[in-house]
Amino acid sequence: MGRIEDYGEFETAWCPGCGNFRILDAVKKALADMDLPPHKVAYFSGIGQAAKLPHYFKCNMFNGLHGRGLPPAQGAKLVNPELAVFCHSGDGCNYGEGGNHFLAALRRNVDMVLVAHDNQIYGLTKGQASPTTEEGHVTKAQPWGVKSSMFKPLAVAVALRANFVARGFAGNVDQLADLIRQAHETPGFALVDVLQPCVTFNKVNTFAWYKERVYELDDSYDPTDFDAAMKKAEEFGDRIPTGVIYRNDRPNFCEALVTCGGELFNKPADRGLVRSVMMQYA
């Protein structure tokens, strides 16, 4: 067991009361519980308030482009499978700009964890609708209400038979830390979508709104049942389930790919092998 203090304390750029603080607490708790020291983990993120999370504790990190947290995370994991790879991304970053990468990552199934901070709004650009904003929601950029249908990341992940699909809530740190731990311990691609109220720009989906609605799935729920999982993934209204929605056991990318030989970093060419390849062209 590691100590939470080992992951450091940093000044943040988040609004007071932001759900991101609780997600950060859960991340540190999960890493400590798993005894993953800072130098053995690599955090990848895009752009936005969620994407700043890796800056606020000790870890290796690659804070890249908007919507593009997943591709570098997968690239790094494929050449160094020993790294514990996590990606943190907001709903706009991950399901909007990075939507294609999200779909491809679910299908590719590289062994890593995606934590999506889902506050159903664009916070950093000051309150426009995101893919997970509910229909009818009025913003300055959508003054007549959102006309597009709401993106359902959990349903999409279940539909694509992801190995681990879970929903957490920023208001329940212990459960969230446990979900992150389970996600990491599941081989293959794991999604943890986190309900994270934006205290500044989302006046609808507030802490109070979520607290009235969220409930924890209990032991009677079987996450390996696809049909049940689809139903739970769709449940979002008066009642919103949290916990592990779906589990699967597709072989992860590295197991499936014949050329994933393990550590591919800091490894110069074997000239004898290159010559044998070259002489195939004789």
Place this chain on the structure above:
Amino acid sequence: MAIECINILIGGEAGQGLATVGQLLSKCLVRSGYHISVTQDYMSRVRGGHNTFAIRCSAQPVSAPLDRVDVLVALNQETVTLHKDQLGERGIALLGESIDDEGARALAVPYKQLIPKRLFENTSALGVLCALLGIDREVPAELMRQTFKKKGEDIINQNLEVLDKSMQWLRDQSPDFPALPAPPDAGREKIMINGNEAIALGAMAAGVRFCSFYPMTPSTSVALTLIANAETLGMVAEQAEDEIAAVNMGLGASFAGARAIVPTSGGGLALMCEGISLAGITETPLVFVLAMRPGPATGLPTRTEQGDLDLVLYAGHGEFPRAIFAPGDLEQCFRLTHRAFDQAEKVQGPVFVLTDQYLADNYRDVVPFDLDSLPEPVMPGESTDDPASYERYAVTESGVSPRLVPGTGEHLVVVDSDEHYPNGHITEDHGVRIEMQDKRMRKEQILKNDVVPPLLVGEEGADVLLVCWGSTQGPALEAAQLLNEQGTSAAVLHFSQVWPLVPEQYAETLDAAKKVVVVEGNATGQFATLLKIAGCFEPDGRVLRYDGLPFTAQYILERLG
């Protein structure tokens, strides 16, 4: 003619197997000791259309396409119609079933009599061609044995029978066709590859461990060559969901310490621009291969052009150093790609290899590349004595910060697309911004100190100096040789690195020439403009080509005036 050569043009629809016949014949010629240069012209469709595979063959080295055709292998009528006028005095057409000669000197090959099944037509065509060109029977026979090894003895024997019957048929016709002189290089160990394969081999020699790509003609075969050998070499090559993912995956792999390459074409590189900037600010090494084709947008997807120099020169927002290589032949494809990896690691940023469809698909014979003479690779560090105070972007005099990879020690590697402190964490401090931008830009000097100088072939002070870059090298060299034979002194200055430019390396040569003509494959003279930007130099003339076809010596000479 300057070079005693034979130009064989095989034409037909996509799907008729003309590239297969072309490759087999090319291999037979190379194994017989001849030099070859192949030019492929194909349409953007899977079946049908008009495609050609032209093999220029000589006992002397050849490095450019030729307009004249000596042997026209017509798999359909259109080939005769389109190319009969290119047939030279000694030219002959070999026609498939029921194809009209349209007045050309021709032999109708009775394939139906020579082969038991249509499947054997390629072998039969190979036999006819080998007999016409005087290739020893054992050369194609051995190739048949290798090609059909997995299919078993029966298939091999059936093919050998067709080969012999077809060779005999041609000899019975006793066509009046001149034989090539015996090759002086016969018996020398050689390989036959195209430009993209040479680039892939350069990457392999450099220790490439990761390739991410989205399929796009004419770059795809770089990735396919790596994939074919990925298991042997120990590397991952992944077809990404799009070009944006490809560049970002490559950056992730490189961040984690693996040498990574991202092959693409113009439209793909356009999509990668934000990622190129990310390589710039995160100081992550990454090698890009841009196989050019005519644009804008989809342009002529399978044809050739040198229209993307400006794109690659300015790709990405903001300012950061970069190096751009432009190989002119296969040896350069290999060596410069290898060099690109080292330069990328040395300055920790994006480096580009600029090629084009002509060179990508240009098969040539080459002496196996000398792997032992390559420099030792530049690699990132693994550990530091003081992991707690490690800073990924420590400010140094050279601008290069110590690069460690994550997970190899207790140090933490913090990388950010936002402006950052030396420790990698975000800042909006104006002073730090200036310090970091200056640090990054200082690395340009390292690139400048190490630029591959342009190659002068010929004498300083020639009447005509042809300035070219990338794949135009071969046609320019041949044009200069023809000019010299005609009594006009001519030389060629070829740039295989087009950025950064160091005018001290070439200014005197440009000044000494009586007339300087820039030869390049685009409509606006992008490199000529770059010479002006870099050294206020204005050439006396430009020979430009942008119809989608590669340069030939004849094309250049006709426009020199």
